[in-house]
Amino acid sequence: MSELEFRRVSVTYGHGRTAHVAVESADLVVRPGTTHGLVGESGSGKSTMARIAVGLTPVSGGSILLDGVDITNRAREARLARRRVQMVFQDPFSALDPRMPIGASIAEGLLATGRYYNRIDRESRVHALLDRVHIDPARAGESPSAFSGGQRQRITIARALAAEPAVLIADEITSALDVSVQGVVLNLLRELQQELDLTMLFISHNLAVVRYVSDEVSVMRAGRIVEHGETSAVLAHPADPYTRELLRSVPVMGEPLELEDA
Template identity: 75%
Template sequence: MSELELRGVTVRYGHGARAQTAVDAVDLTVRPGTTHGLVGESGSGKSTLARAAVGLVRPTAGQVFLGRVDVTGPSRYARRTRRRVQMVFQDPMSALDPRLPVGLSVAEGLLATGRRTSRADREARVTALLDRVQIDPRRAGDLPGAFSGGQRQRITIARALAAEPEVLVADEITSALDVSVQGVVLNLIRDLQADLALTVLFISHNLAVVRYVSDDVSVMRAGRVVEHGPAERVLADPADPYTRELLRSIPVMGQPLVLADA
């Protein structure tokens, strides 16, 4: 297990007077083996921060650490370490190559480990991963379009797990799914986090979802973290007016229920 720590991370787009700050000097720590919910309205900067955490966006200032390693650095060791942080995106159809069988998409994640394996070993690993996310391994040869949205999202989770990450960044992974399907994916994330001792940064605008999966919560507004702490405390007795506003404006229905398979 590794701690994910962001220190003073700033992300700006553009230059000079036209520069826009998407993330402004954010400090955030995801404790090892826990799920940290990052919540905020659209445009608050949470997805940009997630992309900075995995190296898809280069911070204008600040550092990202996995354990004691600064993964924003240019060294080969920093790049290798950064592979231990994997991301699951909001839209699984965009994240998967529509022309590539899902088994091969999952196998791509194995390449990130840098290990040389035989074809038989790769096929066995893909079978185990698909089974772990409740996808019939016999469908490994099917294209993404043959699956439902919830199934595709679970396939992208399997691909992320193939890289054997220590940290999983999940960016709005249930926002496009029906409520019953959300429950399946959320329970899967909870089970994987517990079984694999993953450190998870979970981004969502849905406070009910964040409450269900998170040990700790940070609330973002206009590129800054305005409140953070244990999930039950932040969501039950928020100190910041913006968090209280979010709680009033977004219905919190309690724990999502698993009603059907996705």
């Protein structure tokens, strides 16, 4: 199990008068083997946190540590460590190459591990990953267009797992899905996190969903972390006015959230 730590990280886009601060001096620790929820409204900076963790956006200041290794620089050790952080993106329709069979997409992740160069071993592992996310392995040769939105999102999870991550980042992965399909994906994430001892950063604007999957939660507003703690404690007794505003936007928070497979 691994620990992911954001230490005083900042991200600024542009320069001078046109500069925009997306993240400002944010501290966040995702503890080993836990799921940490990061919530906030659109534009709060939460997706930027995901992108800097996997190297898609550079940091302007601060550092990101994976088991004590700073993964924000270009040193070989940092690049190798960063591969152990994988991300599942919000839109399953654009996350997969429409021209590539789903099995080939997953196989790319396997090759990134430096293993599975044997074609037979690679195909066997692809089939095992599809089966683990409840997709028929016999469909590995089909294109993404043959699958529903929920199925595609499960395929993108399989592709992320192919790289054998220690940390999985899920960025708004249920926001484009129907409620019943959301339950399938969320239950799958919980299963995988427990079975694989994954450390997970789960990003969402939906506090009800975060409540269901997260051990701890951080609340982000205008690029800053304004509150954090155990999920049950923060949602039962929010200290920051902004957290209370987010809670009021959820129709029912008094009863435990139940999500069933569909």
